[in-house]
Amino acid sequence: MLQQINGQGTHSLLCSNDPLREDLQVFLESEIQLAELDDLIKVNPVTPATVLRCLQERYQVDVFYTNAGCTLVALNPFKPVSYLYCPELMRDYHIAPQLQKLKPHIFTVGEQTYRNVKSQLEPVNQSIIVSGESGAGKTWTSRCLMKFYATVTNSSISEESHERVERIEKRVLDSNPVMEAFGNACTLRNSNSSRFGKYIQLQLNRTQQMTGASVQTYLLEKTRVAYQAPLERNFHIFYQITKGASSSERLEWHLPEGAAFRWLPNSERTLEEDCFEVTRDAMLHLGIDHSIQNNIFKVLSGLLHLGNIRFAESEDESQVCQPQEDAKCFVMTAASLLRISKEELLETLRVRTITAGKQQQVFRKPCSRAECETRRDCLAKVTYARLFDWLVSIINGSICAESSTWDTFIGLLDVYGFECFPNNNLEQLCINYANEKLQQHFVAHYLRAQQEEYAAEGLKWSFISYQDNQSCLDLIEGSPVSICSLINEECRLNRLSSAIQLQTRIENALSSNVSLSRDKLSKSPNFVIAHYAGPVQYQIEGMVEKNKDPVPPELIQLLQHSRDSLLQKLFPSQEKEPEQVSGQSKAPVVTVVSKFKSSLEQLMQVLHSTTPHYIRCIKPNSQGQAQKFQANEVLSQLKACGIVETVHISAAGFPIRLSFQSFLERYDLLRKPQPVQPSPSSRLSRSSPTREHSGQQPSPEEEVGLQSLIGDILRTLPPMTRPATALGVHPEARPAPSPIHCGRTKIFMTTSVLELLEQRRMQTLNKCARCIQFCWRRHQRRKLEKQRWAATLLQAAARSWLTRKRIQKLHAAATSIKRAWRKWRAKMDSLVSIELDDVEENCFARVPCHPLSGAAPWPPRETIQLWPLGLVLASAPVGVIGMRRNLSLQACLQIPCHSSSHKVEATQCDQAGITSIRALPQGSIRFHCKKSPLLYANTSPEAPHCNITGFNQILLDRHRLIPV
Ligand SMILES: Nc1ncnc2c1ncn2[C@@H]1O[C@H](COP(=O)(O)OP(=O)(O)OP(=O)(O)O)[C@@H](O)[C@H]1O
Known part of the structure; x- marks a missing residue:
């Protein structure tokens, strides 16, 4: 709308030459620009008015997030803006290369913390401190951030771990509805106001996956169980059970439809938070099964019935107060639901026991009606507070990961905002004390530390004045005397002191502190603290009593006697009796303030060890209406959280x-x-x-x-x-x-330079990684090649060695065979020669030599010459036959007719004639012949061995007759 008007105006004005109109144009243009400024440090000049104007412009065009230097200002839209929190947008912020270029959003902070954890820049652990007054949107913001982390930490993991991480995240997210049901209530300022502070640690492993979470709670407003301010409500869970129980559950829990409970005001108003099923489902996911749930709701119903017990005034002090007539049934029902004896319940509520004297004598004193009701309220408060703490421990048991499975964390701090009511008491003092501590952390971290450092480092710097809340903190918690110490002292000494006396003590002891004053016009005793967010007047009446938070030991004993399994867990019988604020005990009394202070100190220690990020939630109007920007409301909140100073320093400074x-x-x-x-x-x-690490200067x-x-x-x-x-x-x-x-x-x-450096670093690392990968691959390839080559060489060497070995073996074998053969040959030769020698000597000596040849060798040359003739004769089919042919054959072969040195074989059939003639071995030759392995002893004369002489020389060997 505004843009349209401005756009139109700009166009029409451009056509005119009127200087006044030109001024107007400049003004309108600057209006447009103001809405477009993403960071308040760009507003010029930075004053509360210009900052306010810029936020207003942005709010009117539905832009709810603006940077203020190092912090993020979040305006509550008071209407659903689904596109602002959709998973797609979460992913866009998660994958953005340069976060600062995107529009300011809680996801920018979420992603920045996530990237910080990833980059391991010290301090690695991160904290997001979400602050703002009640109803400004702190819980909403924390919830959205948890969803953001659940989405982004799950985006880059493998399929099998996906399921596991999703289960953890579901549980972490389910802790929200349970804690909100038990710890949130509808107040005048917020229909879903957290009545406790919480610090959630999202635990991340080395790969930045969420492995679990833990919740630390602070200062539950337990008085709300028994007391609700006009137009406010009790904790949501009471309305959920009375509205959402089934008919059978109603019977079991004694919650008939339309039943009226005093501790359940404004139950006719149904809120979206009254959703019982959501709470039940979430409890189930966290491991709280139906029977335990049933047990819890029964106890809660018992507390509601307890709230309806009212007493009548007793006639005299020695008499106990009687329950009012209509309350008797509530006594019975409450006792049966809490599983305690009705008589014991009444007795405990109405009679006080006092132990006194050296013998520790026990006196019983009937209580007044007011005391009875205080004891009743105390019973309900202590039960509810323990139930809440037990639930938190169950939630932690379900969502907390083993310490070995996570390395880093991102903490989300959602604490109650600064409070200033017409009547402020100890609760507001504690809440505002916590806010002062957080403001001090912010100041110390961003404002003072930065400026001091700039000066020390020699940067040209014009100092910006900011509100330092040290004196206020000295007043509240300082040493040796402070408001807290004085209130605690009253509890410790257990002296009878009036509120007026305490007021005087405070004034006398702390008069020098500029942050302390008193409303002199007020009739009731009070003190005023000038907090960083504005002065708050505290009523002293009842403060000491609240600080003692006395729980009569009889009440604890009563609950210890319960037969209910849940109450037995909440009040174990071996538990020591609560510290009596009697002044006789030497042990320090644990007061509400001292407990709160120590838990706050622990929290601050954690915050100091992390990198903090701030989200300042701002409530544009106190009615919770969309599109309504109440400048005064916003301005007071901006001042309270020091946004203008932050912008000044951030604009000139370097985060x-x-x-x-x-x-x-x-x-x-x-x-x-x-x-x-x-x-x-x-x-x-x-x-x-x-x-x-040693802090040594170079x-x-x-x-x-x-x-x-x-x-x-x-x-x-x-x-x-x-x-x-x-x-x-x-x-x-x-x-x-x-x-x-x-x-x-x-x-x-500045952050932009850091981003640039980080981007460059990432590019260089990627380049290096690629180079390393390339070198590694090349190295691997070369190594493989070398290995292959080496393997080939080895194989070749092995093969050649084996072959050589084999050849050597064969060679050796061949040599030995050869040698053996030669030896054998030689031996055979020698044998043969000996044999032949013998034959020659013995046989041929006796063979008649040819008369002409003298000592010619056998067979004599003539024989050889006649041999063919003999053979022809032997084979001749016709011609000479019978005896004559044989004789002529022998004559041809010159074999004597009846020689004993020749063996002549003939066939039966005379036709064939002589078939073989052998020269028989002589003498010792016969012996050799038998032994001789030589084959040629049996070879036929056609074989080439015919020149070999010796043994039984075959002269004729005719196996078959030549066919005619
Ligand atoms: N970003 C948002 N978008 C839409 N509605 C929102 C947003 N932030 C807050 N709201 C509305 O404002 C209401 C109050 O917010 P929330 O409960 O977060 O306030 P708070 O600061 O935690 O208050 P308290 O300190 O009392 O717990 C919510 O119930 C919701 O209706």
Whole structure:
């Protein structure tokens, strides 16, 4: 609408030359720009009025989030804006390369914390402090952030771990409806007001997956169980059970439809928070089964019935008060639901026991009607408070991961906002005390520390005044005397003191503190504390009693006697009796304030050890209406949380501060390699870790070395982001303010520069990773090739060795065979020669030699010459036959007719004639012949061995007759 009007106006005005109109145009244009400013530090000049105007403009065009330097301002839309919290938007913020370029959102803060955890920048653990007054949207914001983490931590994991992580996240998210049902209530300022503070730690493992969570709660407003301010309600769970129980449950829990309970005011108003089923389902997911749930709701119903017990005034002090007539049935029902004896219940509520004297004598004193009702309320409060604590422990048991499974955490602190009612008492003092502590943390972290550091580091800085709440904190918690210590003293000494006396004591002891004053016009005793968010007047009446929070031991004993299994768990019988505030005990009395203070100190310790992020929730109007911006309301909230000072300092300041050494450790890889820069880097890398931890300052020479290295890194940035006086890099003054400054030992920068550096670092790391991957792969490839080559060589060597071995073996075998053969041959030859020699000597000596040849060898040449003739004769089919042929054959062969040296064989059939003639071995030859393995002893004469002589020489061997 506004844009339309402005757009139209701009167009029409452009056509005119009227200077007045031009002024108007400039004004309207600046109006448009104001709504477009994402960061309040861009508002010029930064004053409460301009900041307010900017937020208003943005609110009217449905822009609810604006940066205020290092904090995020979140305006409550008071209407559903689904597109602002959809999973798609969560993913957009999660994957954005440059977060600061996106519109301000709680997801920017969520993602920034997540990236910080990922980058491991110290301190790695993160805290998001969500603050603002009641109804400003703190719980909503925390819930959305939990959903954001649940979505993003689940986005990059494998399928099988997906289910596990989802289960954990479901449980973590389910803790919200349970805690809200038991710890939230409808107040005048918020229909779903958290009546306790909580710090949720989302536990992340090394890969930033959510492995669990833990919840720490602070100061539950337990008085609400028994007392609700006009138009306010009790805790949601009481309305849920009375409205959502089934008919059988109603019977069991004694909650008939339309039953009236005094502790259940305004039950005719149904809120969206009255959803019993949601609470039940969530409880079931957290491991609280139906029977335990049934048990819990029975006890709660018992408390409702207890609230309806009213007493009549007794006639005299020695008489006990009687329950009013209509309350008798409630006594019975309450006793049966809490499973205690009705008589014991009445007795405990009406009679006080006092132990006194050296013998510890026990006296019983009937209580007045008011005392009876106080005891009744106390019984309900202590039961509910223990039930709440037990539920928190069950939730923690269900969602908390083993300490070994997580390394880092992101904490979400959702504490009650600053409170200032017409009547403020101890509860408001504690709540405002917590808010003062958080404000101090903010001031210390962002405002004071920053300015002090700028001065120490020699940055040109004009100091911005801010509200330091130290004096206020000194007043509340200081040592040796403070409001807390004085109230605690009253409890410890257990003296009878009036509120007036306490007021005087406070005034006398703390008169020098500027934050203390008193409303002199008020009739009731009071003191006024000037809180950072404005002055608050506290009523002293009843404060000491509330601080004691006395629980009569009889009440605890009564609950210990219960037969109900849940109450037995809440009030175990072995539990020690509660500390009596009698003044006789030497042990320090645990008061509400002292308990709260110690839990607050623990919380502050955790916060100090983490990187804090602030979300300031602002309530645009007190009626909770959409599209309604009440400037005064908002302005007071902006002032209360020091937004203007924050903007001033953030505008001029640098939210990121890193020591030179940390900077170099992280960004040294951005430096272009300088060949002539040998030592400082190596010196630095060797010296930095120990120096960093010991807090030792680098020597001047080292500093020069560090500075030149940092200069090298900064030179890699684009000119716009280079420091104006960065270590002499650019000594000339620059017109625009530089987003990066180098101090004496630290480097200061804006978030945008950090993002740029991180982006560069990531690019360089990616490049390095790719290079490493490439080198590794090449190395692997070469290694593999070498291995293959080596394997081939080995195989070849092995094969050749084996072959050589085999050949050697064969060779050896062949040689030995050869040798054996030769030996054998030689032996055979010698045998043969001996044999032949024998034959020749013995046989041929006796064979008649041819008369002409003398000592010619056998067979004589003539025989050989006649041999063919003999053979022809032997084979001749016709011609000479019978005896004559044989004789002529023998004659041809010159074999004597009746020689004993020849064996002549003939066939039966005379026709065939002689078939074989052999020269028989002689003498010893016969012997040799038998032994001889030589084959040629049986070879036929056609064989080439015919030239070999010896043994039974075959002269004729005719197996078959030549066919005719
Ligand atoms: N971002 C939002 N979008 C829509 N409605 C919102 C948003 N933030 C808050 N609301 C509305 O404002 C109401 C109050 O918010 P919430 O309960 O978170 O306040 P709170 O600061 O936690 O209050 P208290 O301190 O009392 O617990 C919510 O019930 C819801 O209706």
